Amino acid sequence: MMMLLKKLASLRLTLVGMILLAVLAVVGSRSADIGTDITVVPLGILVANLLAALLTNRSFRTQTGLLVFHVGLLLVFACIGLTVLLRYDGHVEVLQGGAFDAGQVETVEQGWWHDNRLDKIELYQGDVLVNYLPGLNRQDTASTFEYRAASGELRRITVGDTRAASVNGYRLAATFNKGFAVLLQWTGTDGKEMLGALHMPSFPEFDWKQVSTWTTPAGQQVELELVFDQSVSDDRAHWTFGRTDMPYSVNIAIAGEPQRSIRNGDSAELAGGVVRVEGLRVWMAYQIEFLPFLPWMFVAAVLAIIGLALHFATRVLPVSTPAGSSVEEDDYGHVARA
């Protein structure tokens, strides 16, 4: 067993693991077919190698800094592993004046051990303000919402570029992605009424194409285009995204029919019912994340750096300047006076 551990602790294996990690990181990140998950292989080798080295390598017992660095590194690996198993990463668009709907969340990644509790989130979206400088240069983002805290009270928070919210253990961060939504009232021929919102593409990224396809409750496919009377974004001046009081119209396009245009409060007759434009809202996209071991990963990384600094101060510096070997500056004041 000890022999096996010693072989596993080989410094040569460390170098092989490091070279393999560097190569696979570059190859995996450049090729979607291979992907970066392949780096798990060299990471696994390095973790086993490091663990075995910590158990068998005697030099760690006499070099505290080196020991702290490698323990810190091992803890970073452990936190990465736990993060991969427990993580959640998703995106959701929430309508101004509307509530968070767990069913609308698009999951990007979910760890095997993640206990999904998104349906417990109670959140109501408020105003969104994003300031732009000339050249469509995005500045500060301020998205306000109310959420039900663990204590049961309803709390209001404004999140932005460097501030996120923690709701039911999930981290909600405002993204650059946001846009307009048209509120639509549908009245079927049977008299049933429904209110909904049609999200338009991200703004101002797609300000030239504010078109979305909607399937009415009666099953008809309709293309709706949001057209502002005057341009909302301005490439040459300061402007703010988030206003909804600008005059606009909604173009309705149905295959094989002439295009119609209706304004706020107007109705249009469609197959199986009548649609009425009730108003304009904005939507905000959030990144939802669950990474419970991230703070510990930071602590472990800081520990590793402290270990490196300690090793540098106690082992590397003293060796480089042994007593009596200092060289007078004049000796090096030139390159040629030899």
Added chain:
Amino acid sequence: MVMSLALERQLVLIAVAMLMIATIVQFAGLVSGRAAYRPTAALYAGVVLLLGAAIAGRWMRENQGPFLTLYDILLSGVFSLTLMYLLISVTLPAVRGGSLVTSPLLLILGVWLTGVSELAVPLPGAFRTPWLWAHVLSGKLFLGFCLAAAATASVMLIRGAALGEWSSRLTPFPEQSEKMIWVLFFAAFICHSVMLVAGAVWAHSAWGHYWSWDPLETWTLVTWLMLGGTLHARATFRNMPQGLGHVLALATFAVAFLTFFGVPFFSIAPHKGLM
């Protein structure tokens, strides 16, 4: 009073001219066998003062630090590399022979700087965090230490090639220079580790991902692995030829240099903020 762009340009041009003189002084010293470090150090001090003034003036005029555009990164890069090398070489005489390598390298960066647009781009909101400062400062320290180590390794390689008496004169005390390479290399490793951690914290607060395998992050990891791998190799193979260690130190600096000055401009999203 705010410094005009025209004055900033003049300061940069004079600084680049001084780097050109430093390069000529170095090669002239090599050919003639005359002392070259002191005049080079004086020229470097002038470059630091001029570029420091240019950065301060630009900072006050634009009301933001040099963090975003290629011009900003080159301006702060030439300033910090010159300052770091000057401080290191003044403190550690054994690395002074490296001026032969740092002078033309800094000159290339300086000439590149004069050819790019000085137009300032407003910083996105995500850049207004102290973690950006920690990330950038540790990055500058890393590259400064790495430059000094690589420059000294280069002249040691030249010495090792035994090209003549002149090559020996570059490092009159090779044992001390050899030790300094690895002290500086280790310091670079610590600073690079701090830069990685601070960058991950910043990226998480700004873009929601502490690590996203974009080209800049991937090549930064490769640089870290090369730093760690080189130090590991020296510890593992005690009989490793000195020259191989120098080549590894040089290769690490080359990858770091390309990561700093090349990759950010092929990778559009990570460091520029999205619309």
